[in-house]
Amino acid sequence: MWTKILEIDLTHKSFRILEEQELFHQAMGGTALATHLLERYADPTGDPLGPDNPVILAIGPFSNILPIATKTTALFKSPHTGELGESHAGGRLAMAIYNAGFGALVIRGASSDPVVLDIDENQVVFHSARALWGQSASATERILRARDWAQSGKKSILRIGPAGERLSTYACATVDTQRHFGRLGLGAVLGSKKVKALVIGGNKYQKISDKKRFKSLYDSIYEAVVSSGVMHKYHDLGTAGNILKLNQNLGLPTRNFNQPWFEGADKISGEAFGDRYLSQQIACAHCQCGCIHLATLREQFHEEHGFKTFQVSYDFELIYALGSNLSIDSPDDILRLLHKVEKEGWDAMSLGVTLAWATEAFLSGLLDTTQTNGIILHFGDADTYLKVLDQMARQTTDFYRDLEKGAAFCAARYGGRDFAITFGGNEGAGYMTGENTFTDWLMGPRHSHLDGAGYAIDLECLTSDFSLEEQVKKLVAETRFRMLLNSLVICLFARSVYLEEVILEGLNLLWRPCSSADLEIFNQETLQRKYAFKMKCGWQPNLIEVPEKLSRVITSTGKVDPESIKKRAALYWQEVGL
Amino acid sequence: MMKKHLTVIARDQCIGCLSCMFACSRTWHEALTTSKAALKIRSYIGSEGNFSIRVCKACEEPECVAACPTGALSQKKNGALQLDAEKCVSCKICVESCLIGGLAWDEEFAKPLPCFQCGACVRYCPNQVLAMTRMQPENAKEETDNVD
Numbered sequence: 001m002w003t004k005i006l007e008i009d010l011t012h013k014s015f016r017i018l019e020e021q022e023l024f025h026q027a028m029g030g031t032a033l034a035t036h037l038l039e040r041y042a043d044p045t046g047d048p049l050g051p052d053n054p055v056i057l058a059i060g061p062f063s064n065i066l067p068i069a070t071k072t073t074a075l076f077k078s079p080h081t082g083e084l085g086e087s088h089a090g091g092r093l094a095m096a097i098y099n100a101g102f103g104a105l106v107i108r109g110a111s112s113d114p115v116v117l118d119i120d121e122n123q124v125v126f127h128s129a130r131a132l133w134g135q136s137a138s139a140t141e142r143i144l145r146a147r148d149w150a151q152s153g154k155k156s157i158l159r160i161g162p163a164g165e166r167l168s169t170y171a172c173a174t175v176d177t178q179r180h181f182g183r184l185g186l187g188a189v190l191g192s193k194k195v196k197a198l199v200i201g202g203n204k205y206q207k208i209s210d211k212k213r214f215k216s217l218y219d220s221i222y223e224a225v226v227s228s229g230v231m232h233k234y235h236d237l238g239t240a241g242n243i244l245k246l247n248q249n250l251g252l253p254t255r256n257f258n259q260p261w262f263e264g265a266d267k268i269s270g271e272a273f274g275d276r277y278l279s280q281q282i283a284c285a286h287c288q289c290g291c292i293h294l295a296t297l298r299e300q301f302h303e304e305h306g307f308k309t310f311q312v313s314y315d316f317e318l319i320y321a322l323g324s325n326l327s328i329d330s331p332d333d334i335l336r337l338l339h340k341v342e343k344e345g346w347d348a349m350s351l352g353v354t355l356a357w358a359t360e361a362f363l364s365g366l367l368d369t370t371q372t373n374g375i376i377l378h379f380g381d382a383d384t385y386l387k388v389l390d391q392m393a394r395q396t397t398d399f400y401r402d403l404e405k406g407a408a409f410c411a412a413r414y415g416g417r418d419f420a421i422t423f424g425g426n427e428g429a430g431y432m433t434g435e436n437t438f439t440d441w442l443m444g445p446r447h448s449h450l451d452g453a454g455y456a457i458d459l460e461c462l463t464s465d466f467s468l469e470e471q472v473k474k475l476v477a478e479t480r481f482r483m484l485l486n487s488l489v490i491c492l493f494a495r496s497v498y499l500e501e502v503i504l505e506g507l508n509l510l511w512r513p514c515s516s517a518d519l520e521i522f523n524q525e526t527l528q529r530k531y532a533f534k535m536k537c538g539w540q541p542n543l544i545e546v547p548e549k550l551s552r553v554i555t556s557t558g559k560v561d562p563e564s565i566k567k568r569a570a571l572y573w574q575e576v577g578l
Numbered sequence: 579m580m581k582k583h584l585t586v587i588a589r590d591q592c593i594g595c596l597s598c599m600f601a602c603s604r605t606w607h608e609a610l611t612t613s614k615a616a617l618k619i620r621s622y623i624g625s626e627g628n629f630s631i632r633v634c635k636a637c638e639e640p641e642c643v644a645a646c647p648t649g650a651l652s653q654k655k656n657g658a659l660q661l662d663a664e665k666c667v668s669c670k671i672c673v674e675s676c677l678i679g680g681l682a683w684d685e686e687f688a689k690p691l692p693c694f695q696c697g698a699c700v701r702y703c704p705n706q707v708l709a710m711t712r713m714q715p716e717n718a719k720e721e722t723d724n725v726d
Contacts, residue, residue, distance in 0.1 A: 145623045152613075154613075205613060211608060222702065286597065294627050
């Protein structure tokens with residue numbers, strides 16, 4: 001594996017390449033490595049949008065080498081929550097960082113003017129991006145893809161949209177074809193540094209050291225991906241297939257988490273999208289699954305025969321956030337909203353939950369048309385939501401500027417905290433399954449459904465009997481194991497392919513000799529390091545807050561008891577062991 | 579029996595995973611990369627999900643072999659190209675002479691990357707985009723259309 005780190009100083013328009021063999025030997029890659037680097041470079045008490053907040057991008061020992069090790073990890077201090085910011089993205093970025101010969105990138109300081117970072121094996125060129133500033137995330141990619149810059153080989157393009165330039169605290173950063181560092185505001189951090197985009201590529205590679213053993217490992221993973229059926233669902237309907245499953249299990253958030261089923265679920269199901277809108281599936285580099293679902297929407301813009309067609313990617317979380325949670329039951333409308341979100345570069349989940357909060361606030365009288373510039377918000381009205389997005393993009397009023405800072409910020413300013421569906425400052429994902437989910441979002445290192453998959457434990461509880469203590473132990477165990485998966489860095493959709501014995505064989509071949517016991521220590525240390533950073537930022541495990549509304553609604557596993565969640569949180573913290 | 583050669587049978591089914599390129603580089607160069615592959619998958623700019631796939635067709639009378647000024651590039655009976663690296667002067671005329679872009683270039687060593695018609699890329703294509711086919715002369719037109 002590569003053991004070099006590219007450190008870029010935006011303030012001085014300089015760079016240096018660090019050889020860090022010992023660090024890679026200890027921290028492997030991905031999230032563990034990036035946590036070490038965050039400790040080294042970040043001031044936990046600093047301003048997330050100040051020049052001292054670093055952006056760390058890290059790949060792992062399997063990246064570019066084994067199937068579906070496709071992700072890149074980004075760590076930073078989040079402008080959205082004020083503590084640990086972590087997000088993962090696919091596309092071709094991991095391959096391109098590998099090809100450039102680096103295990104990680106650290107982007108420090110801030111540029112005075114907009115820049116594009118043009119990175120290859122040996123150099124960083126700082127191009128002026130004044131002409132690109134204000135361009136959509138989609139246009140930026142098209143423009144830069146056509147440039148013939150320094151990179152040889154395949155290149156990857158990471159960029160922000162106008163939302164990142166405006167420092168929306170939940171602005172995402174987009175990679176290649178509609179892959180995203182979606183959560184916790186990486187787009188705003190890059191925007192604060194005036195980094196419009198990063199283009200990277202190269203032609204470095206490693207040789208196979210033990211051909212026979214490598215082929216055996218590679219082929220076993222390849223066959224599991226392609227032929228075993230364990231990944232078929234991700235290719236076929238994709239995660240959108242969960243719309244009906246969650247709806248049937250009373251777990252699909254609807255109208256700002258008012259109820260766990262959506263009467264229009266059939267119309268926006270994965271099946272509905274798959275049958276009528278799916279134009280094709282595509283893949284990240286070196287993923288033979290192909291889970292990126294592209295829908296095609298044809299729209300008439302002239303009354304005679306003037307049509308336009310656009311492609312936009314969709315998945316479960318996007319359909320929940322801009323569909324059921326806003327009571328929109330038309331795939332056309334969801335795709336129109338997503339198209340706008342894609343151009344602006346917002347995190348669709350945080351945006352959807354913030355719009356849902358705004359709608360409920362308007363309906364309950366906390367907001368009126370003086371704040372909304374005359375717009376009357378109500379659930380199910382996609383045309384109005386498109387107008388709201390336009391007002392946000394044009395920053396027409398203070399209220400629309402505030403909407404770009406998320407539901408918790410808005411609730412603190414306008415009221416309605418009890419129905420702002422946020423956990424540790426981050427908006428909730430598409431699962432209304434019960435206390436394991438909410439505990440996961442409250443206590444997980446990045447307040448994400450991807451921390452410990454609490455929803456899966458909730459759904460397991462529908463058919464199996466686990467004590468509360470057992471449930472919490474399972475949740476923390478999963479969170480801990482994901483430290484490893486996210487250090488490798490594999491796509492979590494392949495978690496049933498990358499079982500421990502497969503991982504151990506890969507690590508012994510491609511990293512260093514290690515055992516199951518070594519990995520347990522590694523996972524625990526990585527998890528604790530993350531919490532140590534969070535606490536230095538000011539996060540406290542005993543100061544958690546569940547949105548009050550959630551104690552009044554039904555979930556897959558029944559009503560939620562705030563006291564029970566507090567008990568779970570305390571047990572969770574015991575398991576973390578800090 | 580007619581020779582078997584690499585054919586793009588379903589370009590529209592390509593998901594852009596590059597698994598074929600990784601397989602080619604691994605098989606012939608023991609290299610963990612796409613950059614040593616004898617075939618090329620590229621995205622068309624501004625057209626998401628639309629992939630260009632360029633493979634060596636093992637032509638009957640290859641332009642690349644004819645164009646090589648030093649005789650470094652030749653063709654075996656099974657259609658596979660072979661390179662005598664010592665004779666190659668890195669002029670790249672072979673690559674430029676292939677109108678369909680079916681001959682790849684090794685940036686590291688400045689040499690062409692001949693396709694050996696081994697089928698490793700076919701073995702690792704998850705979506706049946708590529709195949710080793712037996713080409714009849716009368717099929718030639720149809721298969722040319724498929725190469726894009």
